[in-house]
Amino acid sequence: MIDPSQLMLTDKVAFVTGGGGGIGKGIALGFARFGADVVLVDKDATAGRETAEEIQDLGRQALFVETDVMDKARLRAAVADAERRFGRLDVLVNNAGGVRRMRFEEMDDRSLQRHLDLNLVSMFTATAAAIPLMRRGKSGGSIINITSAEGLRAGPNLAVYSACKAAMINFTQSMALELGPDGIRVNAIAPDQCATPGSLTPIGRLPGWLPHGHPARLRYVPLGRSGTVDDCAGAAVFLASDLGAYITGVTLPVDGGTIAAGGWKRNSSDDWTLYLTE
Numbered sequence: 001m002i003d004p005s006q007l008m009l010t011d012k013v014a015f016v017t018g019g020g021g022g023i024g025k026g027i028a029l030g031f032a033r034f035g036a037d038v039v040l041v042d043k044d045a046t047a048g049r050e051t052a053e054e055i056q057d058l059g060r061q062a063l064f065v066e067t068d069v070m071d072k073a074r075l076r077a078a079v080a081d082a083e084r085r086f087g088r089l090d091v092l093v094n095n096a097g098g099v100r101r102m103r104f105e106e107m108d109d110r111s112l113q114r115h116l117d118l119n120l121v122s123m124f125t126a127t128a129a130a131i132p133l134m135r136r137g138k139s140g141g142s143i144i145n146i147t148s149a150e151g152l153r154a155g156p157n158l159a160v161y162s163a164c165k166a167a168m169i170n171f172t173q174s175m176a177l178e179l180g181p182d183g184i185r186v187n188a189i190a191p192d193q194c195a196t197p198g199s200l201t202p203i204g205r206l207p208g209w210l211p212h213g214h215p216a217r218l219r220y221v222p223l224g225r226s227g228t229v230d231d232c233a234g235a236a237v238f239l240a241s242d243l244g245a246y247i248t249g250v251t252l253p254v255d256g257g258t259i260a261a262g263g264w265k266r267n268s269s270d271d272w273t274l275y276l277t278e
């Protein structure tokens with residue numbers, strides 16, 4: 001019989017990349033509220049330290065390691081720091097990521113490499129460093145990759161980001177199979193429309209961009225509101241907890257229903273339509 005205590009992460013140790021702000025911060029604080037100690041890495045030292053203090057204020061231990069996840073050696077060293085401090089690792093959240101919007105043919109090699117390093121290679125590096133540590137604990141583990149709704153649909157003007165996010169979903173499935181026998185579960189969360197500092201202003205080209213909460217922007221969100229970092233944190237706590245014990249290899253959209261909506265939008269009469277005529 002299930003029990004509410006199974007949602008708790010008491011004394012688990014979690015490692016969150018990009019944990020200083022946005023969704024990563026929401027998840028780091030959510031984990032702490034449910035009893036976990038948290039190691040967070042972020043390239044923004046001020047934001048990282050502030051999050052660590054907030055976690056300590058919640059009565060849990062926090063370790064912040066200033067790290068650019070594109071620096072493989074630093075990222076590996078941060079996982080080693082986590083091992084030295086806590087001696088174990090139960091949860092890894094590969095969250096740090098980002099996009100500069102531009103047409104694919106305008107993207108130079110440097111920008112292409114940055115997209116790959118930030119969104120994909122950092123996940124490979126952190127996962128490879130975390131696996132031996134999780135295995136050694138012999139109590140399984142939970143890896144959560146923060147992909148995107150763009151990994152599940154097209155991404156015009158963000159094609160490489162979109163391809164990276166789709167690759168994260170496939171990697172999630174492959175790892176679920178490779179690590180299943182060790183009791184390490186691997187899942188992904190695909191956010192959309194989540195109001196975060198990074199999503200408040202568009203970086204690069206996005207014709208017709210509207211701010212979060214704009215009525216026209218909400219016309220394709222079935223739940224009719226923007227998401228919050230706590231919406232993502234709730235999904236992450238569930239996937240990290242024992243209530244998610246039989247779930248691996250899945251991608252959970254946290255999107256207010258936008259993936260389900262596909263091309264459907266609400267018109268000014270509040271009817272769902274595929275065609276915008278106004």
Ligand SMILES: NC(=O)c1ccc[n+]([C@@H]2O[C@H](COP(=O)([O-])OP(=O)(O)OC[C@H]3O[C@@H](n4cnc5c(N)ncnc54)[C@H](O)[C@@H]3O)[C@@H](O)[C@H]2O)c1
Pocket residue numbers: 017018019020021022023024041042043044047067068069070095096097098099118146147148149150190191192193194195196197198199
């Ligand atoms: N906000 C959304 O609606 C949304 C939608 C789809 C996917 N996502 C994904 O969620 C993740 C988090 O996005 P967000 O909206 O919270 O972003 P954000 O910009 O608000 O926060 C990102 C955090 O990661 C840190 N960071 C960025 N680059 C880093 C690097 N190279 N090394 C270390 N830290 C780094 C930043 O300093 C910041 O603290 C990303 O992977 C993003 O692609 C977000």
